[in-house]
Amino acid sequence: MADAVCENPRKRNRMLEQTSKSTSTSDLMLTSNSKFGGIGNASDNWMKLKLKNSLGNEEEDEEYGKMETGRRSSGRITELGNGSEVIYYPTFITYDEGWRFFDYLNSHIPWTRPTLRVFGRHCVQPRDSCYVADEGAAELGYSGHKPHAYSWHQFPPLITLLKAVEEGVPGSRFNSLLLNRYKGGNDYVGWHSDDESIYGPTPLIASLSFGCDRPFYLKKKKTKNKKCSECDQHSFTLKHGSLFVMRGYTQRDWIHSVPKRSKLDAVRINLTFRLVL
Numbered sequence: 001m002a003d004a005v006c007e008n009p010r011k012r013n014r015m016l017e018q019t020s021k022s023t024s025t026s027d028l029m030l031t032s033n034s035k036f037g038g039i040g041n042a043s044d045n046w047m048k049l050k051l052k053n054s055l056g057n058e059e060e061d062e063e064y065g066k067m068e069t070g071r072r073s074s075g076r077i078t079e080l081g082n083g084s085e086v087i088y089y090p091t092f093i094t095y096d097e098g099w100r101f102f103d104y105l106n107s108h109i110p111w112t113r114p115t116l117r118v119f120g121r122h123c124v125q126p127r128d129s130c131y132v133a134d135e136g137a138a139e140l141g142y143s144g145h146k147p148h149a150y151s152w153h154q155f156p157p158l159i160t161l162l163k164a165v166e167e168g169v170p171g172s173r174f175n176s177l178l179l180n181r182y183k184g185g186n187d188y189v190g191w192h193s194d195d196e197s198i199y200g201p202t203p204l205i206a207s208l209s210f211g212c213d214r215p216f217y218l219k220k221k222k223t224k225n226k227k228c229s230e231c232d233q234h235s236f237t238l239k240h241g242s243l244f245v246m247r248g249y250t251q252r253d254w255i256h257s258v259p260k261r262s263k264l265d266a267v268r269i270n271l272t273f274r275l276v277l
């Protein structure tokens, strides 16, 4: 598979289309192409920028700043078999709005790089992260780390995105969000599944991507009787503004990763919305 195309904020280069080895990917209309905007008070006025009009008249400056997610593309379903499936929406958030979210998240989220315990060894997590959740949602813990849960109201654009994803993905509801920032190609997430018991047996996880394209791999978990074969692996390029949904038994039966891309020198921000039961 070709390396992801690198895109720095404001350098609008070409991005790769989704590449999937799957033969069962079909184009299904899962969302309407409606304009999504003007949602909720908290998120409406979070950012007010003054824009000088063409006459340079300060008094007639136009105010803008409503975060909207724009026109949505339809989702492509990939059936993984045995009740697992993923859906890829290449343009869930429009290009320019996507960069505004990117800029906000990059500069406002309190990113940290915690120390994890993996196979008994301490190591620094190879990416930045942050956790946001409803008050009262069960604590998240992974690799010996329990992230502090920030409130949604501290970051109003996240409420805009939460509503957009809940509206765009039929039947979805979320109360927590794990944010990841990959500062360059050496940042990654290794093979894992999000199968913590707090999410129940069939979690629906919706993953929004901003910034640099990165490949995302899915691989069937090994079972005693069966070795992995070609058809048990899929790869997607998660583009700026795209939404990737995993549902059914995907976390029970599959693992996923965002591998290193050593030549890459640009930032990617990923948001995974989850429902803690």
Ligand SMILES: O=C(O)CCC(=O)C(=O)O
Pocket: 178, 180, 189, 194, 207, 216, 238, 256, 258, 270, 272
């Ligand atoms: O960055 C991504 O696309 C995936 C992140 C992920 O797998 C996770 O946060 O569990």
Ligand SMILES: [Fe+2]
Pocket: 192, 193, 194, 256
């Ligand atoms: Fe994950």
